[in-house]
Amino acid sequence: MKIKKIAVVGPESTGKSTMSAYLAKRYQTVWVPEYAREYCEKLTEPPTWQDEVNMFYGQLELEKEILAKVTNNILICDTTFITVKIWSDQMFGKSPQEVLDELPKHRYDLYLLLDIDLPWEDDPLRDFPDMREHFMDVWHRELQQLKANYVVISGSGAERYENAVAAIDVFLKER
Numbered sequence: 802m803k804i805k806k807i808a809v810v811g812p813e814s815t816g817k818s819t820m821s822a823y824l825a826k827r828y829q830t831v832w833v834p835e836y837a838r839e840y841c842e843k844l845t846e847p848p849t850w851q852d853e854v855n856m857f858y859g860q861l862e863l864e865k866e867i868l869a870k871v872t873n874n875i876l877i878c879d880t881t882f883i884t885v886k887i888w889s890d891q892m893f894g895k896s897p898q899e900v901l902d903e904l905p906k907h908r909y910d911l912y913l914l915l916d917i918d919l920p921w922e923d924d925p926l927r928d929f930p931d932m933r934e935h936f937m938d939v940w941h942r943e944l945q946q947l948k949a950n951y952v953v954i955s956g957s958g959a960e961r962y963e964n965a966v967a968a969i970d971v972f973l974k975e976r
Contacts, residue, residue: 804871805976806908807969808878810944811915812936814922816961820915820954821879823962824969832877833867836860837884850889854897857885861907881909883943887936904947911972912951913965914940919957 809821818835825832836859841848848856860882868876882900889896917933944951952968954961 804868804874804876805910805973806876806878807972808881808909808912809915809965810880810883810912811940812917812933814919814933815915815917816919817915818879820913820962820965821877824965825877827962827966828873828875828877828969830873830875830877831867831870832879833860833864835880835884836863837880848888848892850893850897853885853889853893854899857882857897857900857903860885861903878909882907883947887939887943890939908947908949910950910976911969912944912949913968914944914951914953915961916953916955918955919961 807824809817809824811817818838821832821834837856840852840856840859844852860880864876864878864881883904886896886900886904889900917937921933950972954965954968956964
């Protein structure tokens with residue numbers, strides 16, 4: 802069976818990592834953490850253009866590595882390298898060409914776009930608490946341009962998790 806790749810994406814502070822861990826446990830599989838988080842924790846200055854390129858390749862490599870460990874034919878991805886495109890566009894006004902070239906080649910079967918209906922949580926690696934609506938719009942545009950299969954996941958607490966599971970279950974039944 803083909804491995805189904807499910808990406809958990811969205812603006813900052815929407816619970817992507819927590820949701821990814823929960824879904825991996827729920828579906829008895831593994832998940833790919835966000836490479837950029839670990840990378841940026843080691844930086845002493847704001848990320849440069851080269852850092853964005855490095856994060857792009859790092860996310861691809863990490864996903865490839867974890868793909869080999871998949872159980873239950875489902876891979877959960879805590880974000881994707883689309884984040885590199887979004888951040889590069891915001892910070893530098895453009896995206897690395899290798900990112901643009903690879904976007905249509907790295908498809909995910911389902912994207913869960915986490916809504917901004919959770920309260921903002923401060924974190925040293927988060928930058929734009931006042932731009933959540935803007936970034937939610939950007940995520941919609943990016944996913945629409947890719948003609949991606951995506952569902953917006955809203956709610957708080959258990960309701961948010963139940964909504965994500967329901968979206969995945971519907972997707973799996975259709976496949």
